[in-house]
Amino acid sequence: MNTVLLNDRSIEACAEGSALSWEIFCSFEDVRHLQPQWDDSAARLGGSIYMTFDWCRIWWQFYGERKALRLFVWRVNERIVGLLPIYIETVRLGLLRLKVARLVGANIPPKVFDPPLDPAFTETIFEQLFKRLLAEDGCDLVSLGPISERLNLAEPLQRACKLRHDLTRNLESLRGVHSVFELPANMEAYYGALSKNERKNRRKYELRLLKKEYETRVEVITELSKAESEFECFAQQHAAQWAAEGKTGHFGAWPKALEFNRALVRAQAALNRVRFVRIVANEEVIANQYTYAFGDRYYWELPARAIAPKWDRFSLGPTGLVTLIERGIEEGKRYLEGGLAHYDYKIRLGAREYGTFTFRVRRCGAQVGLKLAIFILFRKAMEFGYHKLWYRRIAPRLPLAFWRPQWRLWLQFDF
Numbered sequence: 001m002n003t004v005l006l007n008d009r010s011i012e013a014c015a016e017g018s019a020l021s022w023e024i025f026c027s028f029e030d031v032r033h034l035q036p037q038w039d040d041s042a043a044r045l046g047g048s049i050y051m052t053f054d055w056c057r058i059w060w061q062f063y064g065e066r067k068a069l070r071l072f073v074w075r076v077n078e079r080i081v082g083l084l085p086i087y088i089e090t091v092r093l094g095l096l097r098l099k100v101a102r103l104v105g106a107n108i109p110p111k112v113f114d115p116p117l118d119p120a121f122t123e124t125i126f127e128q129l130f131k132r133l134l135a136e137d138g139c140d141l142v143s144l145g146p147i148s149e150r151l152n153l154a155e156p157l158q159r160a161c162k163l164r165h166d167l168t169r170n171l172e173s174l175r176g177v178h179s180v181f182e183l184p185a186n187m188e189a190y191y192g193a194l195s196k197n198e199r200k201n202r203r204k205y206e207l208r209l210l211k212k213e214y215e216t217r218v219e220v221i222t223e224l225s226k227a228e229s230e231f232e233c234f235a236q237q238h239a240a241q242w243a244a245e246g247k248t249g250h251f252g253a254w255p256k257a258l259e260f261n262r263a264l265v266r267a268q269a270a271l272n273r274v275r276f277v278r279i280v281a282n283e284e285v286i287a288n289q290y291t292y293a294f295g296d297r298y299y300w301e302l303p304a305r306a307i308a309p310k311w312d313r314f315s316l317g318p319t320g321l322v323t324l325i326e327r328g329i330e331e332g333k334r335y336l337e338g339g340l341a342h343y344d345y346k347i348r349l350g351a352r353e354y355g356t357f358t359f360r361v362r363r364c365g366a367q368v369g370l371k372l373a374i375f376i377l378f379r380k381a382m383e384f385g386y387h388k389l390w391y392r393r394i395a396p397r398l399p400l401a402f403w404r405p406q407w408r409l410w411l412q413f414d415f
Contacts, residue, residue: 020081020124024132025071028057034073034080039271041080042295046151047116048337049294054267056085056104062260063108066090070101070137074125081118082125088137091375091412098375100415101139107414109254110340112148112178112356122153126160134167134363141372143415145358146176146340157359167364174358179338179351183329190325190350198348205315206322207279214281218323221276227269230276231262234288238304246396248403250302255405261301268292277324279316286311287320297335298328321349360415379413386410 025031031038031053038053049055060069067087074082085104090097103113117125133139147153154173161168184190191199210216221230235251235258242249251258268274275298278288286306292299305316328336338351347353362372387410395403 020074020076020121022072022074022082022125022128025073026069028053028060028069028071031071031073037080038073038083041083042116045081045083045116045118046114046295047083048112048114049268049273049292049299050105050111050113051083051085051103051115052294054271055264058260058263058267059105059108060087061263062256068137069104070133072125072129072132074121074128076121080116081121083116084125084129085115086129086133088133088139089412091415093375093378096371096374098141098371099137099139101133101137101142102415103144106143106145108411109250109257110146110414112146112337112340114148114151115144117151117153119152119156122156123159123163126157127163130160130164130168130361134164134361140363140368141415142361143358144360145174146178146356147359148178149355149357153359154357157361161361165364168361169364169369172360174360176340176356176358177342177353178340178356179343179346179353181325181328181336181338181346181349181351183325183333183336185329187326187329190329193350195348201315202318202322202349205319207319210279210281210314210319215283216279216281218327219278219280220327221278222269222272222274224266224269227265227274227276228262230278231265231290233285234276234290234302234304235261237285237288237306238290238302241304241307243400244307246400248400252400252403253406255408255411257405275327277320277327279320279323286314287316287323289320289324291324293331293333296333297337298324298331298333299337300324300339318345318349321346325349375413382410382413 035053042051064087067089070086070088072082072084072086073080086101087104088099088101090099103115105111105113130142133142158171161171184193191202194202207216221227239249239251251261265274273292273294275291275293276288277291278285280286284306288304290301292301303317303320305320325336338346340356342353362368386407391406
């Protein structure tokens with residue numbers, strides 16, 4: 001264990017004389033004894049479910065091959081004040097090698113990771129992180145994100161870079177957006193915050209039309225004994241919905257996505273974190289929301305709905321989302337995390353958009369800078385030639401039998 005006295009700025013933010021201690025673990029088995037503390041600290045410090053022990057452990061199980069693991073745990077007086085699960089991967093381009101450190105989970109698929117960090121210690125935590133990864137592990141680049149702007153990490157990261165100016169160069173950030181629904185005390189308050197036209201539509205479609213014609217109910221599946229089989233039904237409905245549009249959906253887009261999510265559901269349902277919020281009409285599930293609950297929020301993973309002309313007029317997409325919002329309110333949650341990227345319908349239904357950042361810090365040295373520039377140039381070429389041209393334009397025109405998950409080489413370069 002390494003013990004580092006806090007610098008003056010950090011001492012002012014905490015008890016005088018406190019010391020920040022840190023440990024680095026290289027396997028999840030080595031840190032399993034900390035799982036309850038890990039998850040409690042993630043909830044207390046505002047970390048997302050994607051930073052919980054089992055989520056990271058299962059991701060590593062499926063995607064950790066040919067990577068090195070570094071699990072950083074910081075404490076003050078035995079109380080966890082910071083968690084950063086990191087993996088190190090060597091990306092190859094001919095004879096060139098780029099050693100990249102990323103958050104466990106990045107980037108299959110990308111999420112809003114929001115690592116659990118106490119704001120009083122973030123500058124010191126990042127300073128120590130850079131020293132270990134850049135100096136001792138020999139990484140060329142540290143890439144952290146996507147992380148929400150709500151965590152306000154840009155300034156402490158910048159200060160940490162200045163403190164380690166002997167190691168670091170160029171704090172850069174790649175921007176994106178994510179949506180968050182702030183959940184009020186009740187549905188009347190939720191409807192009241194919508195536009196007049198949207199409020200009228202939601203009140204009309206939120207099961208009222210369905211109930212006039214079908215025997216309709218809303219069910220929430222949480223138990224482990226039911227959640228696993230429910231996931232299989234959800235995955236089939238999700239795939240059928242996207243197949244109707246000539247696409248594979250989420251589970252066809254990402255490597256090992258179906259198996260990965262099966263394992264997630266099994267582990268998280270055992271901790272009472274899984275929610276399938278489904279609308280049932282005449283004993284048929286016509287809409288289903290695959291969701292996780294952690295801390296004070298819901299994490300909306302994916303929707304699925306029935307595809308048939310008779311359901312088109314019931315606006316099942318927005319209706320399913322509003323039903324999910326209602327269940328979150330009933331459970332006392334404060335937020336519904338709506339995921340990355342901009343979607344107009346989420347804004348219409350009350351979501352607020354926040355920026356996200358992927359922070360990139362490279363090791364100093366002209367050779368590293370040149371090497372990184374070559375890798376970034378190659379990634380831009382792949383972005384146009386593979387992702388935009390092939391994956392988004394050509395592949396969707398082919399029969400589904402020719403579709404494959406996104407190319408692992410392309411995903412490696414997403415740093």
